[in-house]
Amino acid sequence: MSLPAANLDFDLTDLDNFRDGFPFEAFRALREHDPIHWHEPTANTPDGEGFWVLSRHAQVVEVFKNPGDFSSHTGGDRPYGGTFIADVKTAGLMLNMMDDPRHRRIRGLVNSGFTPRVIGALEPELRRRARAILADVGDEGEIDFVVEVARELPLQAISMLLGVPQEMRGQLCDWIDIGLEYSGRKLGEVSEEAAQANANMIAFAQELIAEKTRNPKDDMLSIVIHARMEDADPPTLSNAEILQFYMLLFAAGTETTRKAIAGGLKALLETPGELERMRAHPELMETAVDEIVRYTTSSVYKRRTVTRDLEFHGKEFRAGEKVTLWEMSANRDDRVFEDPDRFDIARDPNPHVAFGWGVHRCLGANLAKLEIRVMFEELLAAWDEIEITGAPVWTRDNRLFGLKHLPVRFEGRAPVDP
Numbered sequence: 001m002s003l004p005a006a007n008l009d010f011d012l013t014d015l016d017n018f019r020d021g022f023p024f025e026a027f028r029a030l031r032e033h034d035p036i037h038w039h040e041p042t043a044n045t046p047d048g049e050g051f052w053v054l055s056r057h058a059q060v061v062e063v064f065k066n067p068g069d070f071s072s073h074t075g076g077d078r079p080y081g082g083t084f085i086a087d088v089k090t091a092g093l094m095l096n097m098m099d100d101p102r103h104r105r106i107r108g109l110v111n112s113g114f115t116p117r118v119i120g121a122l123e124p125e126l127r128r129r130a131r132a133i134l135a136d137v138g139d140e141g142e143i144d145f146v147v148e149v150a151r152e153l154p155l156q157a158i159s160m161l162l163g164v165p166q167e168m169r170g171q172l173c174d175w176i177d178i179g180l181e182y183s184g185r186k187l188g189e190v191s192e193e194a195a196q197a198n199a200n201m202i203a204f205a206q207e208l209i210a211e212k213t214r215n216p217k218d219d220m221l222s223i224v225i226h227a228r229m230e231d232a233d234p235p236t237l238s239n240a241e242i243l244q245f246y247m248l249l250f251a252a253g254t255e256t257t258r259k260a261i262a263g264g265l266k267a268l269l270e271t272p273g274e275l276e277r278m279r280a281h282p283e284l285m286e287t288a289v290d291e292i293v294r295y296t297t298s299s300v301y302k303r304r305t306v307t308r309d310l311e312f313h314g315k316e317f318r319a320g321e322k323v324t325l326w327e328m329s330a331n332r333d334d335r336v337f338e339d340p341d342r343f344d345i346a347r348d349p350n351p352h353v354a355f356g357w358g359v360h361r362c363l364g365a366n367l368a369k370l371e372i373r374v375m376f377e378e379l380l381a382a383w384d385e386i387e388i389t390g391a392p393v394w395t396r397d398n399r400l401f402g403l404k405h406l407p408v409r410f411e412g413r414a415p416v417d418p
């Protein structure tokens with residue numbers, strides 16, 4: 001079906017365009033008519049610059065696989081860069097906004113903590129925690145599934161891995177949510193409330209880092225603080241790198257998986273027959289988890305910066321220009337996925353790019369998938385009936401997009417097996 005050309009001018013920097021759900025139609029038009037699209041600067045565009053928009057699966061993957069020409073740090077004579085449309089000053093210090101070789105060395109320090117075997121060993125503890133979260137849900141009435149259930153398991157898990165005291169997790173998560181809350185501001189702007197929440201997060205992190213510098217424990221943050229990379233210059237992480245490592249992991253660990261769990265439940269309940277199919281066929285859980293991750297794609301786009309003048313499928317890219325890769329759109333590309341808008345828990349193969357691709361592919365992918373699987377298994381075991389009881393509320397954000405609130409009612413609680 002061909003769509004009017006006007007759709008190609010859709011403003012991807014106007015967050016109001018994401019307030020009522022993801023603008024899938026606009027991306028369908030881009031994939032069809034202008035897959036390597038130049039987005040002109042608008043009243044909302046950070047840094048007053050235009051940027052490239054890649055919407056098809058093939059080209060998104062191509063750029064992910066070429067970090068030499070498409071940097072996560074910066075390019076041309078741009079002092080900063082990073083992976084958001086707006087330049088950020090922490091680019092070059094935060095793991096996901098660094099290039100190799102330093103990126104590879106720092107990632108190598110913690111890689112072994114995220115292998116399927118090591119993450120798999122956490123399953124009994126995550127299951128115990130998931131049961132406790134569900135046991136805390138009241139027996140009657142409606143709950144906000146995002147706040148009371150979906151956010152809890154990822155938050156508890158990342159606190160465990162980083163050695164953050166569990167009693168602080170709620171407060172820390174509230175600060176992150178406020179820091180990332182875009183409801184009253186434009187892209188690239190920082191509200192007073194968000195600045196205060198970030199400052200609180202940093203003050204807490206610095207105290208935690210100081211404590212682990214003095215008294216290392218058996219957690220990932222202690223490992224990174226005390227690591228020596230003999231073949232690197234400098235061989236230890238700077239204070240700024242350690243701080244950014246913590247900030248990235250804590251935020252990445254809590255925000256995205258929460259949105260996948262909540263969006264996954266919504267899709268499961270709204271797609272006729274899928275909930276019953278999942279109950280009848282527990283062996284489909286593995287493909288179901290990947291489908292939840294594809295369908296929700298809670299980290300929606302990434303940005304890279306062009307490092308040299310080059311031609312890309314007939315378009316001239318200049319050093320220093322911003323290129324955005326829209327994973328949410330790539331994951332709905334019918335050149336790769338059959339009936340891409342259908343939520344299908346048996347989808348196989350499912351080569352989605354929701355965890356990225358290549359050198360920066362999500363470090364927490366095994367953990368996120370385990371959390372989603374355990375939470376859905378426990379949820380289905382705990383309740384006979386689950387029902388959405390009101391309108392969902394979406395984040396007003398074009399990057400960390402997903403559900404902010406989802407009113408849900410559970411009925412028919414099964415006996416708890418502690």
Ligand code: HEM
Nearest residue numbers: 095096252253256257260299354355356360362363364368
């Ligand atoms: C459904 C949940 C998740 C999604 C959709 C997701 C998505 C992504 C994506 C797309 C990237 C690539 C970034 C880029 O190429 O610029 C990434 C990187 C990363 N993710 Fe995740 N993520 C999820 C869960 C997690 C969790 C639970 C953790 C925490 C342990 C985590 C930690 C990271 C880190 C540290 C990186 C940077 C890796 C690097 O630059 O080498 N993520 N994630």
